[in-house]
Amino acid sequence: MTVGKYSVVNPNEGQALPDSHKVTSSYGNSYHTADHVESGQFAFTAAETGDYMACFYAADHNPPITLTVDFEWRTGVAAKDWSSIAKKGSVEAMELEVKKLYDTTIAIQDEILYLRQREQEMQELNRSTNSTMGWLGILSLLMSLSVAGFQFWHLKTFFEKKKII
Numbered sequence: 237m238t239v240g241k242y243s244v245v246n247p248n249e250g251q252a253l254p255d256s257h258k259v260t261s262s263y264g265n266s267y268h269t270a271d272h273v274e275s276g277q278f279a280f281t282a283a284e285t286g287d288y289m290a291c292f293y294a295a296d297h298n299p300p301i302t303l304t305v306d307f308e309w310r311t312g313v314a315a316k317d318w319s320s321i322a323k324k325g326s327v328e329a330m331e332l333e334v335k336k337l338y339d340t341t342i343a344i345q346d347e348i349l350y351l352r353q354r355e356q357e358m359q360e361l362n363r364s365t366n367s368t369m370g371w372l373g374i375l376s377l378l379m380s381l382s383v384a385g386f387q388f389w390h391l392k393t394f395f396e397k398k399k400i401i
Contacts, residue, residue: 238279238280239277239309239311240308240309240310241276241308242276242277243274243305243306244304244305245303245304257269257270257291257292258290259289259290261287262287262289263284265284282311290307290309
């Protein structure tokens with residue numbers, strides 16, 4: 237879950253608003269767009285992995301102006317509006333805290349499972365790399381011994397031809 241709020245802070249009244257803004261995924265899918273608005277909010281459930289971007293566009297102004305955007309972006313457990321949940325269900329304060337802790341625990345558990353999966357992948361990569369390096373070491377040793385044997389044979393035949401041995 238992703239929630240965002242934004243507002244354009246105009247210290248000089250009468251200044252132009254940004255032409256447009258949008259929230260997109262790293263694959264280019266648009267999740268929120270608006271034109272010439274001073275404030276707003278958006279919410280969506282992320283369907284894709286990756287980075288999400290919020291872009292505010294302002295046309296060239298003459299003379300140049302400075303626009304300030306107040307922006308808040310929340311995801312996961314932080315994106316839930318706990319006060320509205322407490323009002324809707326008339327939940328006592330302790331129950332609300334338990335729900336918060338439960339959601340935080342679920343988020344931590346999901347992260348741990350993800351990290352375990354990544355650890356297993358890294359261990360498998362390490363095993364295959366160690367195996368490959370072992371075979372390359374054996375191959376290198378065999379090549380060195382064969383070159384040394386060839387040099388020994390070549391020098392022996394050379395010295396026998398020159399009648400030194």
